[in-house]
Amino acid sequence: MQCKDLGNLPILLVDDEAQLLHSASLVLRSAGFSEVLTLDDSRTVLPLLANRPIGVIVLDLTMPHLSGRELLEQIAVEYPEIPLIMMTATNDLQIAVACMRSGASDYLLKPVEQNCLVAAVRRAVESRVLRAEFLSLKERMLTNSPHEPSAFADIVTQSPAMFAIFRYIEAIAASPQPVLISGETGAGKELIARALHRLSGRAGDLVAVNVAGLDDTLFSDTLFGHAKGSFTGAERARDGLLASTGDGTLFLDEIGDLSIASQVKLLRLLQDGSFYPIGADRPRQSRARIIVATHCDVRRQVDLGSFRKDLYFRLRTHHIQLPPLRERREDLPQLTLHFVEKAADSLGKPALSVPPALFQWLHNYAFPGNIRELEGMAFDAVARSQGAVLSLQSFKEAIAEHMPSSGEEDLASANLASSGNFPARLPTLKEAEESLISEALKRAQGNQGVAAGLLGISRQALNKRLIRRDAESL
Numbered sequence: 154m155q156c157k158d159l160g161n162l163p164i165l166l167v168d169d170e171a172q173l174l175h176s177a178s179l180v181l182r183s184a185g186f187s188e189v190l191t192l193d194d195s196r197t198v199l200p201l202l203a204n205r206p207i208g209v210i211v212l213d214l215t216m217p218h219l220s221g222r223e224l225l226e227q228i229a230v231e232y233p234e235i236p237l238i239m240m241t242a243t244n245d246l247q248i249a250v251a252c253m254r255s256g257a258s259d260y261l262l263k264p265v266e267q268n269c270l271v272a273a274v275r276r277a278v279e280s281r282v283l284r285a286e287f288l289s290l291k292e293r294m295l296t297n298s299p300h301e302p303s304a305f306a307d308i309v310t311q312s313p314a315m316f317a318i319f320r321y322i323e324a325i326a327a328s329p330q331p332v333l334i335s336g337e338t339g340a341g342k343e344l345i346a347r348a349l350h351r352l353s354g355r356a357g358d359l360v361a362v363n364v365a366g367l368d369d370t371l372f373s374d375t376l377f378g379h380a381k382g383s384f385t386g387a388e389r390a391r392d393g394l395l396a397s398t399g400d401g402t403l404f405l406d407e408i409g410d411l412s413i414a415s416q417v418k419l420l421r422l423l424q425d426g427s428f429y430p431i432g433a434d435r436p437r438q439s440r441a442r443i444i445v446a447t448h449c450d451v452r453r454q455v456d457l458g459s460f461r462k463d464l465y466f467r468l469r470t471h472h473i474q475l476p477p478l479r480e481r482r483e484d485l486p487q488l489t490l491h492f493v494e495k496a497a498d499s500l501g502k503p504a505l506s507v508p509p510a511l512f513q514w515l516h517n518y519a520f521p522g523n524i525r526e527l528e529g530m531a532f533d534a535v536a537r538s539q540g541a542v543l544s545l546q547s548f549k550e551a552i553a554e555h556m557p558s559s560g561e562e563d564l565a566s567a568n569l570a571s572s573g574n575f576p577a578r579l580p581t582l583k584e585a586e587e588s589l590i591s592e593a594l595k596r597a598q599g600n601q602g603v604a605a606g607l608l609g610i611s612r613q614a615l616n617k618r619l620i621r622r623d624a625e626s627l
Contacts, residue, residue, distance in 0.1 A: 162208030163188035164274055167198055167224075168240070169216045173263075177211070177270060184271040195219040202232055209277040211261075211270075214241035214248070222252070229256025234284075236277035236504075240265060253503045259541055276506045276541050283490060283507060304351040308344050309491045312481040318345070318473060325471045326352035331423055333408075333468045334446040336475030339525030342446040343406065345473060350402040355442060357401020360394050365407035369414040373431050376403075377418075383432020395428060398441040408468070409449030409460065420464045478520040478527065485515050488524065492531035493543060500536055505543045513603045514545065517596050518552050526551075549606075590618060 164186050166174050174191040181189045190207075192198055195216045201207070210228065214221040225237055236258040241248065249260045258280065259273045305319055325332065326349055334342045343361060350359040364372060378393030394403060411419065422428050423443060427436040445468055454460035478484070490507060497504055520526055534547040580588065589608060597603035605615040 161187065162206055163190050165189075165198070165201070165207045165210045166191045167193075167195060167210065167216075167221070168213040169193050169195075170213075177265070180267045180270060181274060184275075186274065195221065195224050198224055199227065199231075202228070202235075207232075207235055208281065209236050209238065209274055211238045211240060211274065214239050214243070214252070222255070225252060225257060226255050234281065236281055238273050238277060254501070258503055273541070280504055280506045284494075284504070301352055304348045308341065308348065309488050310481065310484050311487060312476070312484050314476050314481060315484075318475070319348075321473065322349050323352060325349075327354065328471060329442060330470040331443040331445065331468050332471040332473065333451070334444065334473045334475065335451070336446070336448065337477045337523055338448045339523035340475045340477055341524050342448075342475060343404065345475060346402070346404045346444045346446065349444060350404075350442075353402065353442060355401050357399040357441070359402045359404055360398045360441075361404040361406060362394055363406045364415075365410040367411075367415070369412050369418075370431070372411070372415040373418060377428045377430045377437075379431035380433045383430075387432070390430075393430065395422075395439045395441055396437070398439075400440050401442070403441045403443055405443065405445045407447060408445040409447035409451055409454060413459075413461065416461045416464050420461065420467060423464075423467050478523045482516055485527075486512050488527055489515065489531060492528045493535055495528075496532040496535035499532075502535060502538070503541070505535060505538055506541055507543050508545060510600050510603055511543065511545055511548060513597050513600045514548060514552065514606070516598075517603070517607060519555075521555060586618070587622065590615070590622075 164181055166177050166181075166189065168174050168177075168191075171193055174193060178189045178191055190201075192201065196218050198210075198212075198219075212221045212225060216224075221239060221241075225239065228235060228237060233256070237256060238259040238261060239249075239252045239257045240261045240263055242263040244262055252260055258277050261269060261273055301323065304322075308315070310316075322345070332346075332349060334345055336342050346361070347359055362375060364375075367375065374391075374393065376393045376395050378391045378396060379387050381387060381390045405419075418428070422439060426439050428439060429436050451460055451465055451468075455462050455465050478488075489511065493505060493507055496502075515527070522529070530548055530551050533551070534543055537547050538544050590604070593604040593607045594601070596607060601615055601619075602612050605612040608615065
């Protein structure tokens with residue numbers, strides 16, 4: 154079934170009170186839900202679900218024959234895609250929590266206000282459509298990805314640039330040569346390394362180690378191990394990570410921070426596969442494949458003399474350059490929904506509806522922390538959310554922390570003014586204001602609240618300017 158068709162599925166009301174069913178049905182139909190079904194016997198619900206698709210179920214908790222709680226648990230197992238809204242006259246927090254844990258998406262107290270009922274059903278429909286769109290995008294991504302899509306299942310994307318990287322990874326997966334993965338912090342370099350390892354078909358595991366901050370001795374001991382008695386406290390021999398990796402893959406993260414002395418040892422390993430444990434007289438051979446990653450510009454480090462040129466060219470036999478999140482903004486909705494769902498599941502919370510305005514706010518943010526920053530934002534927002542709709546406030550606060558201060562904004566304005574990047578005829582204040590408003594609305598995709606935030610004014614102030622502009626144009 155197409156995602157767009159899910160919003161047209163019938164709403165099912167289940168209650169043993171005929172009058173409530175009648176009134177609730179009228180309320181939902183008048184609110185725009187074209188098809189509303191009612192059942193006054195809970196025993197007939199499962200047979201109905203087996204014969205026709207249902208969009209949302211509104212279920213009374215206390216009913217004869219088969220209670221709403223029992224029915225909730227059965228439906229959650231057999232039809233987990235259908236959102237369930239529970240109704241009860243009992244104002245008991247423990248019961249509400251138990252229902253949510255059993256799979257309910259919302260909880261309403263009788264007598265239910267009309268607006269509350271309509272809002273709850275609408276949230277449930279929107280949540281189901283968004284989830285279906287997310288699954289559809291993921292399926293489409295996997296369909297368009299290379300021949301082994303399961304290797305990239307942990308990477309949420311619909312970016313053509315990422316698909317090109319997937320195809321490149323597939324092409325080099327079986328190569329024994331080292332791989333250099335470059336990209337900003339939080340861009341997903343380790344996920345790429347794990348996908349590469351899965352596709353390589355190597356018998357061993359992927360062993361990851363962050364080499365940032367390791368001096369030469371600690372680096373050598375961690376990777377190569379040491380012989381018994383090689384230094385004070387070395388009471389017995391110790392295998393390093395290379396030996397324990399065996400035929401697998403060794404992933405060295407933050408390779409740009411490695412000391413020159415350690416770079417020499419890594420170069421020897423890459424050249425002939427040999428290494429010396431600390432204190433050993435004879436070299437050992439490694440069968441591991443080496444993948445390294447860095448957020449640094451290694452080419453610039455070579456020019457500055459802080460990274461060996463021969464090691465750089467040995468490492469970049471295969472080179473993967475990951476784009477930052479700001480260059481793959483088409484992934485923002487999919488990633489946000491993924492992280493919100495992941496956070497809700499991790500925190501034991503019900504699925505939350507994500508306001509479309511959130512994507513417009515995120516679209517205008519540069520994400521210096523990349524995907525890891527977005528994930529942190531989502532977890533914080535879900536943890537702080539109290540209702541069924543994800544709050545925008547925590548996202549706005551996180552974004553505001555990275556916005557320039559007033560002094561920085563003044564400096565930026567001064568730089569703009571002194572740069573001379575103005576047309577020969579200066580625009581009037583009115584023309585400049587209209588241009589700024591138009592650009593803000595364009596970036597906010599027509600959302601006046603988001604556009605006002607970008608302009609640094611209130612929504613009411615923006616609305617007054619728009620009314621005035623429209624009036625002047627008549």
